[in-house]
Structures are given as C-alpha cells and as structure tokens.
Amino acid sequence: MTHPDDDPEMISFELICPECGVSNPENAEYCLVCERDLRNTLLFLEDDSFDLEITTDSLIEYRKNFWGTSRTGKVIKYPLSEISNLEFGSPITRFKFDFNGKRHVIPLKNENMKSLKQVLNKILD
C-alpha cells in the first residue's frame, strides 16, 4: 500500500500567497485562487504579529491585530536597496536592520528567522 503523500514526485506546494494564504506550487506565476502575481515573491512568512513577504526588491510587512488572527491593513514596504546593517538572531529571535536612518527590530519565530536569513543572504550577496 502506498499513500499519495509519500510519493516523492508530488509537486510541493510551498509558496504561500501573501494575499489569500493559499499554498501554491513552487513555480506558480499567479495564485491559483486569487490570481495575485507571485512572480516576484521569494518568500512568505506568517508570524505572530505580522506576515512578512520577501520579493526580489523589497521586504514587506503586513501588520496583524493583537491576536494575530487578521491583518490590520497596515503595510510597510522596505526596499532592499535601502536597508543595511542586517543582524539576525540577536539576542535570539530578533531581526534588526537600518532603514531611513532608524534601527528597526522585528521579532520572529525561530523557524521564520532561519528562512529569512537564508533568502536574504542569497539575494543581498
């Protein structure tokens, strides 16, 4: 007996749509559900107080409400070319960077920190 989930040939649905939260195939150009353009989305992370999207040129923060159940509508876009002095995991799960002459600190879950570090190091190099 084989279970379909065990099939190594299965397409991985790892790209989460920043708009509607649905998982899409890794190479999807547009979201299967809401048709959002996913071509520039490199990484999408859901965290407690915000969602983070990394595109080819920006870091985008979607603020969530206190309970983390829905977005407040506040969206902050940091162009990657304007952030500097990146620091990962100091003290433990804080991502820090300089933007607009100010030090920004973003608390992240440990697993999200790892993914973010990996992707950002790749594109900023």
Ligand SMILES: [Zn+2]
């Ligand atoms: Zn979508």
